[in-house]
Amino acid sequence: MAGRAGTGKTAESTDRVSVICRALRRAIIEQALEPGAKLPEDSLGERFGVSRTIARHALGQLAAEGLVELRRNRIAVVATPSWQEARDAFDIRIELERLVVRQLAGRLTKAQIAELTAHVDAEDRARDGTDAVSIRLATEFHILLAHMTNSPILVRYVSEVAYRCCLTLSLYSRPHSSECAINEHRAIIAALVKGDAAKAMELMHGHLDSVATRALVAPTPQRGRDLLDILAPYADETGSERVVKLPKAARR
Amino acid sequence: MAGRAGTGKTAESTDRVSVICRALRRAIIEQALEPGAKLPEDSLGERFGVSRTIARHALGQLAAEGLVELRRNRIAVVATPSWQEARDAFDIRIELERLVVRQLAGRLTKAQIAELTAHVDAEDRARDGTDAVSIRLATEFHILLAHMTNSPILVRYVSEVAYRCCLTLSLYSRPHSSECAINEHRAIIAALVKGDAAKAMELMHGHLDSVATRALVAPTPQRGRDLLDILAPYADETGSERVVKLPKAARR
DNA sequence: GGCGCCCGAATTGCATGCAGTTTGTGCCGC
DNA sequence: GCGGCACAAACTGCATGCAATTCGGGCGCC
Structure with a gap:
């Protein structure tokens, strides 16, 4: 099948x-x-x-x-992706993962369902642990789904783009933990089991979109981009004390 | 803009x-x-x-x-992708390129429109030349479109998957030339210029789908897979002259 | 005190050498 | 002839060495 x-x-x-x-x-x-x-x-x-x-x-x-x-x-x-690259990555990710759930709807074996459920349970358990583990597990859930399509190409692209999205999360998102609502994962599994492809695609879309917008709230020039642009507004504070030390503070 | x-x-x-x-x-x-x-x-x-x-x-x-x-x-x-991998590649390609035209609809500059038109004209001119050039130009048209989104990630993925699709073409498709209907390229440009995203997406989908199905008509076990399986039906011609020389003729 | 210059240390770019594996071919027994 | 074996050539896996470039700190100058 x-x-x-x-x-x-x-x-x-x-x-x-x-x-x-x-x-x-x-x-x-x-x-x-x-x-x-x-x-x-x-x-x-x-x-x-x-x-x-x-x-x-x-x-x-x-x-x-x-x-x-x-x-x-x-x-x-x-890599430090720009805000726009991050947005693009999420856009691509949405399309790819919609494809994943479309292919998967109604075709999951019992073993696969069990595996997915177990994974989400693990995510739940990891809630108390560090953010790092939660984020990793959340990402791995999506990659696990991709794996189940048995399409190596899809696995590769979903993995890559998911990793990239993680990267942007650590750049532009505040550490408000559990960026991936675990319930949404459960809902997606349910739709897949029920065989409702349209629903699953919609859920996945919404899920990723919410992750993206929660993380990439605005072009937030504060983080991740160019330092000189960030400081441009402050440049005309001519006669003040405490001038920024450009060469020293330049990225870690 | x-x-x-x-x-x-x-x-x-x-x-x-x-x-x-x-x-x-x-x-x-x-x-x-x-x-x-x-x-x-x-x-x-x-x-x-x-x-x-x-x-x-x-x-x-x-x-x-x-x-x-x-x-x-x-x-x-x-690489010699399997038939299924080829099919998967085309599926992914369709989604990615739909995204491309969605982003591009109504946003092309005059210069970009000119560039696209020039490219398609070049495709037309190359009709008399070798298949190799036609195929390359057809692929490059799609990559050119991707470039215009200004999204490096999208460019990369579209390029990769387009190349892979080329590969499958040379594996599973007969040399019936001009695999890419040039008129379809023109139609897509027209829809983009008109700003009709939905139409452009539909056209792109149809275009790629027709290329895919024209090429990947069926699992065609004749080409690209395994040689031993191909020769299996001929194996029972026991007493005849001219037995195939397996080790010598193996690919290339 | 701050700024720029200069030089040593750190680091990459690349070729080459050696060891281990595979591939192809000729030879021998059947 | 035909199949298998063994050896030699070809090729890859990897480390190391050397030249070129960048990085970072200290020194002198303003």
């Missing part, structure tokens, strides 16, 4: 490279690594017990996924 | 790596490199005047895009 081919691994599982990728992805998603954080090749290599070659390759992968920014001759850093 | 940020380059433009990527992408899209074609690192390096390190990195990039298959300790090959 829901059978597909699915190689599942493209370049993913070159062993050591993918280990590093996974570790970094997770660190980023849990906000242990903030946007802008530096990722020197040999520190990475040393940390994971490999040479720079491998670390470099891993960074290349992550850059291709949009999680890391690679500038020539410069230390790689965790 | 249609202003956006847009860095445009992620890891793309590490110079030599991206040169190789572009060359290979183009070779693949023009079917000069068939699915399954071998891509040894040092041949590539020699051809482009760089060391294996660079060639390797380029292959990594392309693998991340799904154009190349990287198997451990084996020569990299041009």
Whole structure:
């Protein structure tokens, strides 16, 4: 009924490279690594017990996924998407995940339903824990759904874009915890089980839209963008004390 | 009105790596490199005047895009997506490109309209030329549209998935030329200019759907899959002359 | 005290070398 | 002839070395 081919691994599982990728992805998603954080090749290599070659390759992968920014001759850093990029990412994500639930509606096996339910239960349990874990679990719920389509391409795109959205969350969103209403996850599962594709798509749309708007309330120039623009309004305070130290405070 | 940020380059433009990527992408899209074609690192390096390190990195990039298959300790090959993967790619492509035209409807500048028209004219002119060029131009039309959204992420995904679709075309489609009805391109432009988002989305959907179904008529086990399965029906011709030489004729 | 310059340390860009794996081919027994 | 084995060539996986560039701190000058 829901059978597909699915190689599942493209370049993913070159062993050591993918280990590093996974570790970094997770660190980023849990906000242990903030946007802008530096990722020197040999520190990475040393940390994971490999040479720079491998670390470099891993960074290349992550850059291709949009999680890391690679500038020539410069230390790689965790990507800091602009507000508009964040908005675009969410727009794409909405379309992709609507596709996911459309394909999934009424086709979930009992085992899959159980797996989803278990996951959401885990999300509930993690409520008391750190935000980091909640966010990770919420994201993984969406990726888990994508996996169930058995479409490797869809999995890849949903994963990527979900990770990117996480990144923006840590940039533009206040730490108001539990950004993903767990009940909405449950509602989506229910619609899928019932086989109501339209309902599931609508729920998913609403769910993601609310996450997006809750996070990206406004272009909030305060965070994440350019520092010089931020300070522009203050530039004409000529004769005052406490002048900002530009070169020192420039991003961490 | 249609202003956006847009860095445009992620890891793309590490110079030599991206040169190789572009060359290979183009070779693949023009079917000069068939699915399954071998891509040894040092041949590539020699051809482009760089060391294996660079060639390797380029292959990594392309693998991340799904154009190349990287198997451990084996020569990299041009990817050969399964029929189902091809179908999935087209499904995703439809959603993404609907998003593109939705964002673009009524927002095209005069210059952009001119550029699009010029491109379609070029497609028309290329009708007499080789199929390779037609296919490339048709694909580039879609990528050009994506570019006009000023959303780097959207550009990346549309490009990737469009390339993948090209790949499947060369696998599963007969060489019936002009796979992309040029008139449909013109119609889409017209709808965009008129600002009729719904119409443009519908046209784009129909356009891609027709391309997909024209190409992917059926699971066609004849091409692209497994050779042994293909030859199975012929296997019982026991006592005849001219037995197929398996190991020699294997692809290429 | 603040600002800019300069130089050493840190870091990347890239090629090459070596070890391990795969692939292809010729040879031998049947 | 035909199938299998073994060896050699080809190729990848990875680390390391060297040159070029950037980063950061200290020093002198204003």
